[in-house]
Amino acid sequence: MPANRFAAISSEPNILTDIYREEINLSVWQCTLSQALNSEVADLLNTASELQLSIALTPEQTIDELRGASALFADKPALSAHLAMLVDMFCTLFELKRAGLRLTLLNKAMCPKFHVDHIPCRLVSTLGGVASQWLPHDKVDRSKLGLGSKGKKDHESGIYSCGSDIQQLNTGDVALLKGSGWLGNEQGALVHRSPAPAAGETRLLLTLDFID
Numbered sequence: 339m340p341a342n343r344f345a346a347i348s349s350e351p352n353i354l355t356d357i358y359r360e361e362i363n364l365s366v367w368q369c370t371l372s373q374a375l376n377s378e379v380a381d382l383l384n385t386a387s388e389l390q391l392s393i394a395l396t397p398e399q400t401i402d403e404l405r406g407a408s409a410l411f412a413d414k415p416a417l418s419a420h421l422a423m424l425v426d427m428f429c430t431l432f433e434l435k436r437a438g439l440r441l442t443l444l445n446k447a448m449c450p451k452f453h454v455d456h457i458p459c460r461l462v463s464t465l466g467g468v469a470s471q472w473l474p475h476d477k478v479d480r481s482k483l484g485l486g487s488k489g490k491k492d493h494e495s496g497i498y499s500c501g502s503d504i505q506q507l508n509t510g511d512v513a514l515l516k517g518s519g520w521l522g523n524e525q526g527a528l529v530h531r532s533p534a535p536a537a538g539e540t541r542l543l544l545t546l547d548f549i550d
């Protein structure tokens with residue numbers, strides 16, 4: 339029986355360091371996005387029909403690298419600065435020289451079923467639209483993950499017993515999701531999924547990953 343796992347959630351950015359605690363599989367900084375940032379994101383959601391950016395960034399040069407990767411950052415100073423801050427935090431926290439950034443516009447659920455990530459840790463932040471859902475460790479039946487669901491949908495598979503067990507992040511939240519690739523966390527990885535946006539709605543999803 340694996341040890342228990344808990345979430346650490348706070349409006350203080352320092353909470354993110356709690357991800358190093360063995361019993362923590364989710365740490366969330368409840369970040370309030372500035373009005374300037376929200377309006378840049380709204381602009382992006384309204385004008386861009388497709389966006390799937392995947393780049394390696396160094397904390398020292400994030401803003402230049404973003405501008406080099408896509409013209410859309412030219413008139414998005416608040417978004418660029420926010421991404422630069424998160425890349426810097428992520429690289430500092432995990433002692434990385436570079437981070438792999440993905441910025442994706444989604445009009446359907448990308449990972450619609452509850453799952454765990456087979457990586458050490460990922461930073462996830464929904465900058466616009468509905469944010470990710472997750473299950474507390476003591477509310478999830480891990481035998482129903484993957485093939486264990488026997489092809490059934492989450493609400494039929496028994497992976498959770500009650501709809502109110504499903505927790506949801508908020509837009510702007512900066513979350514570190516500990517995966518099964520984190521040493522000692524093989525049975526404690528955070529179970530999560532992307533919610534399906536309502537028809538006609540889009541989400542802007544940011545992820546940061548370790549890269550070599």
Ligand SMILES: [Fe+2]
Nearest residue numbers: 449454455530
């Ligand atoms: Fe995932």
